[in-house]
Amino acid sequence: MKFSQSATVPAGREPLWQLLMDIPRVATCLPGVEGVEQLDGETYQGTLKVRVGPIALSLQGKIVLEEKDQAAWRAALRAEAEDRRVAGAMRGKSTMELKELSAGETELTVETDVNILGKIGEFGQPIIRKKADQMLTKFIDNIKKELAAN
Numbered sequence: 166m167k168f169s170q171s172a173t174v175p176a177g178r179e180p181l182w183q184l185l186m187d188i189p190r191v192a193t194c195l196p197g198v199e200g201v202e203q204l205d206g207e208t209y210q211g212t213l214k215v216r217v218g219p220i221a222l223s224l225q226g227k228i229v230l231e232e233k234d235q236a237a238w239r240a241a242l243r244a245e246a247e248d249r250r251v252a253g254a255m256r257g258k259s260t261m262e263l264k265e266l267s268a269g270e271t272e273l274t275v276e277t278d279v280n281i282l283g284k285i286g287e288f289g290q291p292i293i294r295k296k297a298d299q300m301l302t303k304f305i306d307n308i309k310k311e312l313a314a315n
Contacts, residue, residue, distance in 0.1 A: 166278075166279055166280070166281065166290055166293065166294075167276070167277065167278050167279075168275075168276070168277040168278075168279070168294065168297050169274070169275075169276050169277075170274070170275050170277075170297070170298065170301045171272055171273060171274040171275070172272070172273050172301065172302075172305040173266065173270060173271070173272050173273075174270070174271050174272075174273050174305060174308060174309060174312070175269060175270055175309060175312075176269065176270070176271060176309075176312045177265070177268055177269055177271065178238060178263050178264075178265045178271045180312060180315075181263060181271050181273070181308070181312065182235060182238065182263060184308065184311060184312060185240065185261065185263075185273075186230075186233060186240065188201060188203070188209050188228065188230065189201045189202070189203065189209070190311075191308070191311075192209075192211060193307075193311075194304055194307035194308050194311055195213070195300065195303075195304050195307075196215070196300055196303045196304065196307075197213050197214045197215040197300075198211060198212070198213050199211070199212045199213070199214055200212055201228075204227070207229055207230040207231070207233075208227060208228070208229050208230075209227065209228045209229075209230075210225075210226065210227050210228075211225075211226070211228070212224065212225050213226075213246065215296070215300070217285060217292065217293060217296050218292050220251060220253075220284060220285065222248045222251060222253065222285065223248050223250065224246035224247065224248050224253075224254075224255065225246060225247065225248070226244060226245050226246025226247060226255075227244070227245055227246075228242055228243070228244045229242060229243045229244075230242050231243055231258075232260075237262075238262060238263040238264070238265075239260065239261065239262045239263075240260070240261050241258065241259065241260040241261070242258070242259055243257070243258045244256070244257050244258075244259070248285075251283065251284050251285070252283045252284060253281070253282060253283035253284045253285035253286070254281075254282045254283055254285075255279055255280065255281050255282065255285065256279070256280045256282075257277055257278060257279030257280065258277070258278050258279075259275055259276065259277040259278075260275070260276045261273065261274070261275050261276075262274045273305070275301065277297070281293060
């Protein structure tokens, strides 16, 4: 399943990039994330608790930052997580690009290609897409608050 989402963030490209590359810090902006820790240079592990339809998930997994190209304002990460209790899992890759609109405004575009396995995948694309859109909206709101606080 592929998603393409974008949002305008009221911040310069450089401070937004610095926040997005601080994985443990930016993870706190994503609704449902509970604890992210760094395993090595580009690998992190954590838990995401989220409700999709009637199922409450506790996805535990790893995120690997595969690309970090500040010159192109582009980054990519790969994520793998599973919920053993519900017998569901997800594997995906996301790319992110920052486009400067003005000195104080940046467009953030996120492209995601994810495979959803097990019971979670039974809900179908419309429900999962709606949940992803809701999470991105809240994520952007939280990023705005985080940037405003610093």
